[in-house]
Amino acid sequence: MAVLEIRNLVKRYGNFTALDGIDLEVKQGEVYGFIGPNGAGKTTTIRVVLGILRADAGEVRIFGKDAWRHAVELHKRIAYVPGDVNLWPNLTGGEVIDLFVRLRGKSSAARRDELVRRFDLDTSKKCGTYSKGNRQKVALVAAFASDADLYILDEPTSGLDPLMERVFQECIAEVKAAGKSVLLSSHILSEVERLCDRVSIIRQGKIIETGTLEDLRHLTRTNVRVQTSRPIEGLRELKGVHNVVETERGVTFQVDTDELGSVISHVSRFGILDLQSAPPTLEDLFMHHYKNAGGEL
Amino acid sequence: MLRDAFRGTTQLARFILRRDRVQLPVWLVAIVALTVGVTASFPSLYPTPEERAIMAVTMENPAVVAMIGPIYGVDDYTYGAMTGNQMLLFMVTAVAVMNILLVIRHTRSDEEHGRIEVIRSLPVGRLAGLGATLLVVGLANVAVALLTGLGLFALGIESIDFAGSMLFGVAMGATGIAFAAVTALFAQLTETSRGATGLSFAALGLAYLVRAVGDVSSETLARLSPLGLILRTEVYVRNLWWPVWVTLGVAAVVAGLAFYLNAVRDLGAGFLRARPGREHATKFLGTPFGLAARLQRTSFIAWAVALFVLGAAYGSVFGDLDAFFESSEMIKMMLPEAAGFSLGEQFTALVLAVMAMFTAVPVALLLLKLGSEERAWRVDTVLAAAVSRRRLLLSYVTLAFLASVLMQGLCGLGFWLASSAAMEEPFGLGQIAAASFVYLPAIWVMLGLAVLLLGWWPKGTGLIWLYIVYSFFVVYLGDLLRLPDGMKRVTPFSHVPQLPVDAMEWGAVAVLTLLALVATALGVAGYRRRDIGV
Structure with a gap:
């Protein structure tokens, strides 16, 4: 069954067509790589999937339901890590993690504390003092501490060191083993190669190739x-x-x-x-x- | 050794001037123009010695002294004495704010953003950054002193002589330098620019408070505050210079300490460790409303206090009010004819209208925070959780609504407390409460319009400030300037019955409330269907 299904998605800003007929399907238990350079439309696609932007045409269904109309209900089952993690400078990392987890609904305190330990995050510091990598850790801990069915991760590791990158890959493996699905947008190709079952390449708002890595290799x-x-x-x-x-x-x-x-x-x-x-x-x-x-x- | 430590100071100073080439002139012009402009208006506001004498009596009121400082030269309340009495404290405070912001910007803030690190990697001395900052800021204070002094003297008002004017300017500059030094010290102590800014403004607030208590009760205490001390110059009355020398001496010592600490510490470090915050969120911070309230806690409290003080400030002038009114043609013109009511009651009605418009400011601010959150890309992550747009927006609306009720209440309470203390036949609390709360529907209309803009045209939310300023203009000055009625009708504040002078009009109040509800509902509908963060 398709966990996320995007059909002919179009998003325009005035005369500029940001997304020009995107098709994409993430199946249950699958880690799906979404690759393309900056400005190709990865983040825009994700923001439409999350119901933050409204599609001009096409269809986005998550767990079989319309992503715009049932946004709140669907988001209870989705964990999201944005590409640019913007946090409130005067709240601590711990406060923000708790806030996100509570706003999403289901959570486990033990899992949260374990993740904080594994990602080696000082949760008592104000977000204003965090580096980019630490802000990403906050978002990652909040995402993996939630008991979600679909993880949407937008370039989640661009600020992490190799050690933390490893922890991140372990988290993805655990999530996958539990039968959850992941949409991973990235331009770190080695990471996608290691983690993803299937891949879509996006360019100027269009998907130009889709398939398993094997499929794609045959074409080249x-x-x-x-x-x-x-x-x-x-x-x-x-x-x-x-x-x-x-x-x-x-x-x-x-x-x-x-x-x-x-x-x-x-x-x-x-x-x-x-x-x-x-x-x-x-x-x-x-x-x-x-x-x-x-x-x- | 010392020369090495300061190497590159002049180049860095020039670099700072280049970075602040807009900001610095704007500060200077604003401060000097405000000082000179307000002073220039005194002769036309209080043309006769009798009016000034009455003003002096009002200024002797302890509540007023606590607010603006002690009065010197009561017996001969010249324009000069008036300027020193009514202007010096405010202008000195404004200069202090300028210094705090400028110094933080070029010290701890630059350091926090890693910009000092780049500079330090060049052949530049360890103390050059702080040295250049204090050099530029010091020059800015000298400019403030000279321009203000010359500007005031150039007005050519008889009692505003050269000696007094220069002292007035120098007092501003000296206090500015003192706060620059104090801020430089705090910038060494804390690790974050937020921390340094907070400490510096806390110091300024404490100085104001100690002065307020001291001015009313203890001369010694007042002199312990830099703000209290500088008022002891008795500008235009006795022109004493010793407070200036003491201020500058203390500033030099504090600046020396800042340099010493800067020299011995590591880059990026501070002497006060950043206090670790909570590792877990409180129960309260788990809903959109909790988040909205937590983010705006400080500004909420600050506005509540400010409006209470504003109410008290207006209330405190009621002591000798009727005598004062009889003498002021201007106030009479501002108040429409209303038979059977004292001028005091009429003035009350006007003051409450003005205060209601002040309350509208924090109410709109609290709501529009959601817009600035969106521009900072922080709404996405909240909406990506299981939070509906309606719930998110209504959380901010609820917070703003609660603020409107609470702040109108505090404003009215402050007014009532202070006026009761000053008057022989005080107003009833219920009377003031009713006259104050009757403005709530008008404030809600402003709130509703802010929601409407946020929902449909987020780029245009600034229009709400224009509308509030317009309302203020036509309601406060409408009668004075004899503006046509049509101009007054387009603001909700003019449709509110001005209790206690007018009779209650439930119809007008109901229509305004309905308008506010409709605008809010439309705004929510728009917010639910538009793109976020574009």
Whole structure:
């Protein structure tokens, strides 16, 4: 069952179309990556999902209910971490965590205290004195301390150190193990690669690619480095081979993933001494799609 | 060693001047213009010696002394004596506020935002930042002193002579320097600019309070406060300079201490550890209303106190009022003819109208806080929790509504207490309460309009201030300036029956209440359907 379902979502500001027909579906128990550069429309999409902005066209349903009309009821089951965590400078971190958890409804004091400990947060300090990372910790503790069914996280780790990033990934794993769903917007691609089951890439208000990482990889090229006993003949002329570079330690090139088999069988005739192939990283995918779409990063 | 510590001071001072190239001139012009402008109006407000003598009697009232300071030269209450008596304390306080804000801005606030760190990484001395700040602020105070002194003297009013005018200006500048030094000290002690600002304003408030008590009861106590001390210059009466020297001496010692502490502490650290706050929220802070109230607790209390004092201030002038009224053509013109009522009662009606418009200010402020929360992107996270927009907005409406009732009550109470103490035949409490609360529907109309703007046109919420100022203008000065009735009819405050002079009109009150309700309902409807944070 789809926990979050977005159909043909359009949001305009005057003449500017911020979201131009977004489609997206997060299934139960799934961690869904939502990637794209700044200004592509990630945050705008999330704010429509939360009923903070009103859609001009299209449909957003959470747990099968309209996200705008049933906002309050739905929000009891949603935990949200904004990209820019803006807190009240004269309240302490502890006060803000309690406030958010109470406003949402269900909570567990034990879970809250455990999270405060794991994220190593001094809750007695006023928010005005927190760094960006600490403000994010406040929002993360408040989110994970709530017993939600859908977690919407908008670039939640951009200010965290690697240690806290690890804690964050553990929290996501726990939430996922409990059968909850996560929509994770990010531009830290290694994080998305590690955590997400499926991914959508957004660009200028449009989703340009959706699928599992496997799916996306098939659409792109694999990086290959090979050393052979004899020079490889006719490599550059083979279908699907790109960017051939001769190095001291062999030849490196990229292969369209669906041509991989035929290319390897050609290469094997020259006596393979060493062969390394690496799947494209998400970064490669990202660049690939952006270049294909003619966009500038 | 010391030269090294101050290296780069002049460059930094120039940099500060560049950063404050708008702010600083605005402060200077505002302060000097206010001093000179109000003083210039005295001769036309009180043209005869008799009027000034009556004014002097009013100013001797202990309630007034507590508010504006002791009166010197009662027997010959010249324009000069009047200026010293009525203006010096307020202008000195204004200069102190300017100094506090400027010093914090360039010391602890810069440090907190990490800007001092960048400067320190350059070949710049440890004390150069504080040195440059005090240098620029010190020069600003010298400018205040000279411009005020020359400006007052240039008015050419007989008793406002050169010696007195210069002393008036120097008194302002010296107190300013003293508060700059005190603020510089607090900026070393606390770790946050909020903390330093809070302590500095607390010091100013304490100085005012000690002076108020001292001026009424104990000369020694009054002299312990920098504000009380500076009033002992007896400007335009005896022109004493010793309070200025004492003030500057103390300022030098305090500034020296600030420099010492600045030299021995780590960047970013303070000597008063930031007090740890609560690790858990109280029960109260768990609802949108609790949040709205918690965020505005301080300003709520401050406004409540301020309005009580304002009521008391108006009430305290009732002592010799009738005699005063008889002599003032201006007051007579401001009050419409009403047979069968004393001038005191008529004045009461006018004063209560004015106070009601003052109450409208915090009421609108408390509501429009929701707008500033939205602009600070803090409403998203609240709405992302299980909070409906209607509930959020109505929490702020409720808070503003409670404020309207409470603050009108306090205003009226202050007025009643002070006027009862001053009058031989005081008003009844019920009479004043009714005359005060009858304005609530008009205040609610302002509140409703604020909700309406917030719901439909959040960018235009500033219009509410324009409307309040307009209302103030036509109600307070309408009769004096002989404004046409049409101009008065477009403010809710002119439709309220002015008790005790007018008879009660339930119809008008009911219509205003209904208008307020409709505007609020429409505003809520708009807020429920618009985008947040655009």
